[in-house]
Amino acid sequence: MMKSGKVTIKDIARHLNVSTATVSRALRDMHDIHPDTKKAVLDLAKEWDYQPNQMALNLVKSKTKTLGVIVPNLNYYFFSEVLSHIEDAAHAEGYSVLIGQSKESFDREKNNVEDLMHGQVDGVIISLSRETTEVEHLQHLQRRGIPLVFFDRHTDLVEAPSVIVDNRKAAKNAVDHLIENGYKRIAYLAGPTNLLISNQRLMGYQDALREAGFDFFAHHLLHNDFTPEKTCANVKALLDMADPPDALLCVSDRIAFTAIHFIKTSGRKVPDDVGVVSFNDDPMCALFTPSLTSVAQPISDFGKQTVQLLLRQIKLQQIGEALPPETVVLPTELKIRESSVRR
Amino acid sequence: MMKSGKVTIKDIARHLNVSTATVSRALRDMHDIHPDTKKAVLDLAKEWDYQPNQMALNLVKSKTKTLGVIVPNLNYYFFSEVLSHIEDAAHAEGYSVLIGQSKESFDREKNNVEDLMHGQVDGVIISLSRETTEVEHLQHLQRRGIPLVFFDRHTDLVEAPSVIVDNRKAAKNAVDHLIENGYKRIAYLAGPTNLLISNQRLMGYQDALREAGFDFFAHHLLHNDFTPEKTCANVKALLDMADPPDALLCVSDRIAFTAIHFIKTSGRKVPDDVGVVSFNDDPMCALFTPSLTSVAQPISDFGKQTVQLLLRQIKLQQIGEALPPETVVLPTELKIRESSVRR
DNA sequence: TTGTATGCGTTATCAT
DNA sequence: ATGATAACGCATACAA
Numbered sequence: 001m002m003k004s005g006k007v008t009i010k011d012i013a014r015h016l017n018v019s020t021a022t023v024s025r026a027l028r029d030m031h032d033i034h035p036d037t038k039k040a041v042l043d044l045a046k047e048w049d050y051q052p053n054q055m056a057l058n059l060v061k062s063k064t065k066t067l068g069v070i071v072p073n074l075n076y077y078f079f080s081e082v083l084s085h086i087e088d089a090a091h092a093e094g095y096s097v098l099i100g101q102s103k104e105s106f107d108r109e110k111n112n113v114e115d116l117m118h119g120q121v122d123g124v125i126i127s128l129s130r131e132t133t134e135v136e137h138l139q140h141l142q143r144r145g146i147p148l149v150f151f152d153r154h155t156d157l158v159e160a161p162s163v164i165v166d167n168r169k170a171a172k173n174a175v176d177h178l179i180e181n182g183y184k185r186i187a188y189l190a191g192p193t194n195l196l197i198s199n200q201r202l203m204g205y206q207d208a209l210r211e212a213g214f215d216f217f218a219h220h221l222l223h224n225d226f227t228p229e230k231t232c233a234n235v236k237a238l239l240d241m242a243d244p245p246d247a248l249l250c251v252s253d254r255i256a257f258t259a260i261h262f263i264k265t266s267g268r269k270v271p272d273d274v275g276v277v278s279f280n281d282d283p284m285c286a287l288f289t290p291s292l293t294s295v296a297q298p299i300s301d302f303g304k305q306t307v308q309l310l311l312r313q314i315k316l317q318q319i320g321e322a323l324p325p326e327t328v329v330l331p332t333e334l335k336i337r338e339s340s341v342r343r
Numbered sequence: 344m345m346k347s348g349k350v351t352i353k354d355i356a357r358h359l360n361v362s363t364a365t366v367s368r369a370l371r372d373m374h375d376i377h378p379d380t381k382k383a384v385l386d387l388a389k390e391w392d393y394q395p396n397q398m399a400l401n402l403v404k405s406k407t408k409t410l411g412v413i414v415p416n417l418n419y420y421f422f423s424e425v426l427s428h429i430e431d432a433a434h435a436e437g438y439s440v441l442i443g444q445s446k447e448s449f450d451r452e453k454n455n456v457e458d459l460m461h462g463q464v465d466g467v468i469i470s471l472s473r474e475t476t477e478v479e480h481l482q483h484l485q486r487r488g489i490p491l492v493f494f495d496r497h498t499d500l501v502e503a504p505s506v507i508v509d510n511r512k513a514a515k516n517a518v519d520h521l522i523e524n525g526y527k528r529i530a531y532l533a534g535p536t537n538l539l540i541s542n543q544r545l546m547g548y549q550d551a552l553r554e555a556g557f558d559f560f561a562h563h564l565l566h567n568d569f570t571p572e573k574t575c576a577n578v579k580a581l582l583d584m585a586d587p588p589d590a591l592l593c594v595s596d597r598i599a600f601t602a603i604h605f606i607k608t609s610g611r612k613v614p615d616d617v618g619v620v621s622f623n624d625d626p627m628c629a630l631f632t633p634s635l636t637s638v639a640q641p642i643s644d645f646g647k648q649t650v651q652l653l654l655r656q657i658k659l660q661q662i663g664e665a666l667p668p669e670t671v672v673l674p675t676e677l678k679i680r681e682s683s684v685r686r
Numbered sequence: 687t688t689g690t691a692t693g694c695g696t697t698a699t700c701a702t
Numbered sequence: 703a704t705g706a707t708a709a710c711g712c713a714t715a716c717a718a
Contacts, residue, residue, distance in 0.1 A: 006462075006487070008695055019705045024697065032703055051487065054461040055407065056695035058398040059710050066441070066463075074430060080423035087417060087444055096458065097442050098409070101430055115439065118397040119349075119711095120409075144349070144394065228626075261630040283571075287604040289632040351711055362689045367713060375687055399711035402694050462695095690717075695710105702705075 007048045016040055027052070067310060068121035070100040070112045072129050072153070077253070077282045078299070079127065082151065085303020086125060093311060095122075102129035104226075110137040116146070123147040123310045128155060130192040130225075147313035147323075151306045153197055161309045163302055163328045167197045170295045170332040171204025172211075174277045175249055177293070177334060179212045181341055183247035183275045187220040187238050189231070189259060191251045198223075198251050201279070205249055220245055224255060231258040239266060247340070250278035253285060256292055260339065276339040290338035298330050305330070350391045359383055370395070410653060411464035413443045413455045415472050415496070420596070420625045421642070422470065425494065428646020429468060436654060438465075445472035447569075453480040459489070466490040466653045471498060473535040473568075490656035490666075494649045496540055504652045506645055506671045510540050513638045513675040514547025515554075517620045518592055520636070520677060522555045524684055526590035526618045530563040530581050532574070532602060534594045541566075541594050544622070548592055563588055567598060574601040582609060590683070593621035596628060596637055603635070603682065619682040633681035641673050648673070 009027070013020040018037065025033050026041035027050075044050075058064045067090050071079040087097045098121055100112035109129045114137065116124055124146055126138070135157045141148055142160070150162035178186055188205045191198030202221065209216050219241065222234040235258075238245055250256035256278035260270050268274055270290050281296035305328050313323045352370070356363040361380065368376050369384035370393075387393075401407045410433050414422040430440045441464055443455035452472045457480065459467055467489060469481070478500045484491055485503070493505035521529055531548045534541030545564065552559050562584065565577040578601075581588055593599035599621035603613050613619055613633055624639035648671050656666045 006695095010695075020696080021698080021706080022704055025704085028697090034703055037703080049483075049486070051461050053402075053695050054463050055398065055401040055405070056710090057697085059396075059402050059694090059712095060696050060698090062398070062710070064398065074417075074427040075420075075423045077418075080418045083442075084417040084444060087442060088446075091443070096463065099426075099430060099440050099442050100434070101427060103431075118394050120397050120439065140392075143392075257627065257630045264632070284600065284627055287600045288630075289607070349711095352713095353711075363712075364690080364714075365688055368688085371713090377687060380687080396711050399694090400713085402696095402710085403712055403714090405694070688718085690715105692715085693713090697709085699708080700706085702703100 006053070007050050008053065009050075012041060012044050012048070012050060016044060062119075063122050064096075064120060065094060066096045066098055066121045067307070068098045068100065068112075068116040068124040070102060070109060070116075070124065070126045072102050072104045072127060074099065074101050078152070078280050078297075081299045082127075082302045082306075085300045086307055087303075089304045089307035093307070095307075095311075102132075104129045104131060106131035106133075113137045113141055117141055117144055121146070123149070123314050125149050125151060125306050125310055127151050128153040128196075130195045133194055145317065147310055147317055149306055149310040149313070151302055153195065155196065159325045161313065161323060161326045161328070163305045163309065163330065164197075165297050165330050165332045167200035168204035168207065170279070170334075171201035171249065172208045173204075173332075173334050174279075174293075174295055175205050175208035176212075177336065178247045178249070178275050178277060178340055179208065179214075181271075181275060183340075184214070185217075185220070185243060185245045186214075186247040186249060187222065187245035189234055189248055189250045189255055190221060190223050192225055193223050201249070201251060217243075224251065226252070226254065228258045231255050232262045235259045235262045236266075239263070239268070246273070247275035248277075250276060253278050253280045253282040253292065253294055256294070256339075257284065257288060260288070260290075260292070271339050271342055275342070277334070281335050285335065285337065288339075293337045293340035294335050296333045296335050298332075301330050349396070350393050351396065352393075355384060355387050355391070355393060359387060405462075406465050407439075407463060408437060409439045409441055409464045410650070411441045411443065411455075411459040411467040413445060413452060413459075413467065413469045415445050415447045415470060417442065417444050421495070421623050421640075424642045425470075425645045425649075428643045429650055430646075432647045432650035436650070438650075438654075445475075447472045447474060449474035449476075456480045456484055460484055460487055464489070466492070466657050468492050468494060468649050468653055470494050471496040471539075473538045476537055488660065490653055490660055492649055492653040492656070494645055496538065498539060502668045504656065504666060504669045504671070506648045506652065506673065507540075508640050508673050508675045510543035511547035511550065513622070513677075514544035514592065515551045516547075516675075516677050517622075517636075517638055518548050518551035519555075520679065521590045521592070521618055521620060521683055522551065522557075524614075524618060526683075527557070528560075528563070528586060528588045529557075529590040529592060530565065530588035532577055532591055532593045532598055533564060533566050535568055536566050544592070544594060560586075567594065569595070569597065571601045574598050575605045578602045578605045579609075582606070582611070589616070590618035591620075593619060596621050596623045596625040596635065599635055599637070599682075600627065600631060603631070603633075614682050614685055618685070620677070624678050628678065628680065631682075636680045636683035637678050639676045639678050641675075644673050 102109035154162040285292040445452035497505040628635040
């Protein structure tokens with residue numbers, strides 16, 4: 001093994017007294033190449049540890065075989081789980097994954113998108129920050145011809161495929177379940193006011209109340225920024241009310257765990273005094289005391305479908321076609337556990 | 344705004360009747376450029392939405408401003424958390440982050456490393472898969488001049504900086520704490536047999552036993568592959584023994600949560616019948632019932648230090664220097680909660 | 687202050 | 703079956 005630094009196709013060509021074109025062909029196992037030449041090239045390539053330079057390939061092919069993924073936070077259970085499946089699916093198709101997190105900040109999201117726009121990726125997968133209300137940065141991306149797919153936290157302000165669940169229906173189911181189990185004053189611990197999925201769940205919550213002939217009380221709707229502090233403050237406010245709720249619909253398991261812990265600490269029982277259902281079906285749901293009833297989302301499908309949708313767009317784009325902005329709605333399942341069934 | 348597709352420096356040069364060199368200089372705000380020329384270029388660049396082509400830049404500079412990160416699993420609490428901080432730190436320094444997960448498979452890890460070797464990244468951060476015992480793929484990376492840094496799951500078979508904690512000491516502390524609280528038969532629910540950090544913790548566990556004059560029982564040491572099934576089987580085996588342990592040191596919170604759940608289900612009490620301490624200080628530790636005593640690692644420092652170490656290496660490498668393989672040992676803290684203190 | 691020419695590593699289109 | 707050469711988009715040493 002000689003040749004210290006990076007060895008290029010040119011080095012091999014020179015040493016073998018052939019042209020770079022020949023080496024290139026030999027390396028890529030093309031037709032019209034003499035077996036002997038090919039063997040010589042391959043042998044030397046191996047001996048010298050030749051590795052094709054990806055940057056040069058990117059430039060000439062004008063694609064990177066890389067996907068960009070932007071999520072609010074890499075350490076939320078749901079997102080890290082979906083990301084894991086995205087990486088899996090992308091990897092299986094020969095794509096690398098570049099990550100960015102908005103940290104729920106619109107500016108960082110914009111920043112991330114702009115970074116990816118400089119030709120680093122062939123397409124972008126995004127789940128919006130909770131601050132995102134305008135979408136100029138995403139339209140910019142599309143104008144530059146970079147395919148885009150949403151998952152979970154989407155928007156209708158941009159024409160792009162998305163992979164979501166029917167949050168409204170899922171929430172209605174969850175609240176129906178609480179009502180069936182005798183709960184009468186159900187509060188909703190929601191996410192930030194402008195978070196689409198939180199609002200969709202709000203509609204399902206209201207649907208269920210209406211259908212059951214219950215009144216919707218605005219003071220039983222509390223918004224939350226996903227911090228434990230805010231959750232505790234919210235729960236405290238609810239418990240201190242003149243008409244405290246006897247059940248909670250939580251927008252996420254994280255919030256539900258914190259809420260239940262607070263409720264238990266305050267001397268009430270779950271599910272007897274307060275029933276709880278939430279979203280995501282974090283594995284901890286089954287281990288928690290009481291175990292937590294939660295809406296399961298098909299996380300692995302989230303990852304797979306999102307990647308498929310993006311890859312299809314990328315492929316079509318190369319032949320000049322466009323994919324009609326399809327919306328994939330994944331099924332949810334309410335996993336009923338102890339927290340919502342009175343003993 | 345005209346010019347539909349991507350606009351290049353060449354387009355601007357042609358339209359302005361100047362050379363590409365001039366445009367390049369104007370864009371990068373260099374000296375020796377006439378204000379008028381500069382303004383004209385900048386204006387047109389803005390009007391036409393010029394974006395520098397990253398692929399071309401990469402090729403010219405022969406660096407990508409991208410870091411590769413390979414972890415066993417993106418959805419383990421510890422790794423997703425560290426990754427989040429790595430992304431943060433990298434982003435702050437103007438670097439993008441490419442991710443790969445080994446899924447605890449040596450082959451996938453090797454695969455990931457080889458992908459990154461083809462000139463996609465300026466450096467690599469890795470936490471080894473539990474299957475990894477040989478390191479040829481990492482040496483290959485280094486031979487190709489790509490700086491490497493380990494965090495958490497490292498190896499001494501490769502000369503590279505690493506960011507770790509003193510697992511042996513941390514484990515000893517944790518077991519000392521159990522002993523101080525009156526536990527006498529302490530078992531260790533370890534990770535896979537060849538996982539370095541698990542074995543380091545084993546040594547600390549044995550240190551503590553020895554110092555306290557306790558015997559080490561080989562049948563009180565059970566290895567685990569991080570699946571709930573295996574954990575339950577292990578715990579069942581322990582509880583069914585003639586001399587069941589009265590306390591458990593768990594190699595991770597995930598395992599501890601599952602173990603406690605199993606113990607509770609089997610009718611025993613934690614911490615009265617069985618005390619439990621573990622590692623990672625997952626936020627769920629505080630919310631769990633009973634709350635879980637755990638060794639906290641400074642996760643944010645893991646991310647920051649790892650990136651700093653890598654960036655320093657990259658910088659030094661550019662001036663032909665090498666960084667002595669420094670090992671950063673981060674402090675740990677035992678967070679004492681209910682699971683290890685008898686009432 | 688600006689332009690010319692060359693190189694970065696590879697593929698691809700012509701020839702031969 | 704192979705070789706020259708022109709791209710890909712940009713930076714830069716050297717001229718002017």
